[in-house]
Amino acid sequence: MEEFSWAGMPAIVEPLLAWYDRAARVLPWRSNPTPYFVWISEIMLQQTRVEAVKPYFDRFVREIPNIAALSAVEDGALMKIWQGLGYYSRARNLKKAAQGIMTGHDGVFPGTYEAIRALPGIGDYTAGAIASIAFGLPVSAVDGNVLRVFARLLGSGVNIAQPATKKLFAAGIRRLIPPDRPGDFNQALMELGATVCLPNGQPKCGVCPLSGHCRGYELGIAETLPVKPPKKPRRQETLTVLIIKDPAGRVALRQRPEKGLLAGMWEYPHVPEYLTADQTARQLKLWRLGEAEITELPAAKHVFTHVEWHMVGYKARLFTPAPVLPGWVWCSVDELREKYAIPSAFRAYTGALRLS
Numbered sequence: 451m452e453e454f455s456w457a458g459m460p461a462i463v464e465p466l467l468a469w470y471d472r473a474a475r476v477l478p479w480r481s482n483p484t485p486y487f488v489w490i491s492e493i494m495l496q497q498t499r500v501e502a503v504k505p506y507f508d509r510f511v512r513e514i515p516n517i518a519a520l521s522a523v524e525d526g527a528l529m530k531i532w533q534g535l536g537y538y539s540r541a542r543n544l545k546k547a548a549q550g551i552m553t554g555h556d557g558v559f560p561g562t563y564e565a566i567r568a569l570p571g572i573g574d575y576t577a578g579a580i581a582s583i584a585f586g587l588p589v590s591a592v593d594g595n596v597l598r599v600f601a602r603l604l605g606s607g608v609n610i611a612q613p614a615t616k617k618l619f620a621a622g623i624r625r626l627i628p629p630d631r632p633g634d635f636n637q638a639l640m641e642l643g644a645t646v647c648l649p650n651g652q653p654k655c656g657v658c659p660l661s662g663h664c665r666g667y668e669l670g671i672a673e674t675l676p677v678k679p680p681k682k683p684r685r686q687e688t689l690t691v692l693i694i695k696d697p698a699g700r701v702a703l704r705q706r707p708e709k710g711l712l713a714g715m716w717e718y719p720h721v722p723e724y725l726t727a728d729q730t731a732r733q734l735k736l737w738r739l740g741e742a743e744i745t746e747l748p749a750a751k752h753v754f755t756h757v758e759w760h761m762v763g764y765k766a767r768l769f770t771p772a773p774v775l776p777g778w779v780w781c782s783v784d785e786l787r788e789k790y791a792i793p794s795a796f797r798a799y800t801g802a803l804r805l806s
């Protein structure tokens with residue numbers, strides 16, 4: 451592995467904390483960093499931007515204010531609150547962890563790194579963030595943002611996607627943590643990565659509190675760091691999505707399998723290829739839904755981490771009442787909005803529901 455020196459790094463601590471005290475964004479979970487608030491916010495912030503998380507966080511803690519309530523929340527209600535945030539296994543793991551805290555920790559959020567790390571849905575980074583922010587423990591919290599910041603500070607072209615690099619950086623960062631402010635130090639690094647030392651070759655070195663200590667900046671290579679291996683291309687999938695309404699105006703939904711992408715979520719029926727209107731009519735008959743008036747809907751695309759969905763859609767208004775189909779439900783548009791969590795991958799088609 452490439453050599454680089456941490457010798458100058460202790461000098462970043464003071465200016466970093468002074469900048470954080472001055473510039474940190476006011477966030478609801480920062481003003482009152484209880485273990486519950488920090489936990490919920492950190493889980494939401496995995497894969498999701500701060501601005502998008504804020505309204506979800508407010509609603510979540512309003513409707514599910516504590517661990518006991520989370521352990522007992524009904525799955526459908528939980529999914530409904532999470533609807534639109536994506537990566538729904540995060541919500542399921544929150545509930546599982548809350549149940550584990552109720553039975554294994556007398557309902558009190560555990561206060562050691564190891565016990566936090568052992569909860570479902572919590573990896574090294576999240577455990578470090580909760581342990582340091584909510585409990586003041588001197589542990590590091592190293593995610594992609596922090597790795598990027600340090601690759602630049604160290605002027606290192608090391609591959610930050612490698613677990614060995616992460617381990618090495620985590621050990622180096624741990625030695626920098628000031629014992630009186632571990633949570634602020636970790637949050638300051640995250641904040642710097644989110645607002646100044648931005649990804650994709652866009653660091654704002656001109657306003658950075660650490661530019662005087664940054665090897666990447668000094669060498670003029672900050673924009674080229676970190677070095678990342680080329681990403682694997684996403685798998686491309688085509689789908690035909692059907693908004694099927696019965697003569698009473700109720701919409702067909704079906705539940706996805708318990709495992710895999712969007713596990714257990716509700717969705718509009720779809721088939722894994724592009725259908726024409728005639729083929730759609732035949733598909734409806736295969737499902738024993740009879741004749742229908744079929745109208746084309748606009749095409750749509752949704753990008754997941756590893757897969758891209760390219761969708762075409764049709765609205766089908768059935769002429770005769772629909773039979774009971776295993777795994778399907780028929781619900782009014784209002785019921786759908788209140789009770790069923792439809793993944794945002796189908797947002798374009800949810801928008802078509804109100805059309806007659």
Ligand code: SF4
Nearest residue numbers: 647655658661664672
């Ligand atoms: Fe990042 Fe530039 Fe600051 Fe270095 S000087 S830490 S590259 S923003």
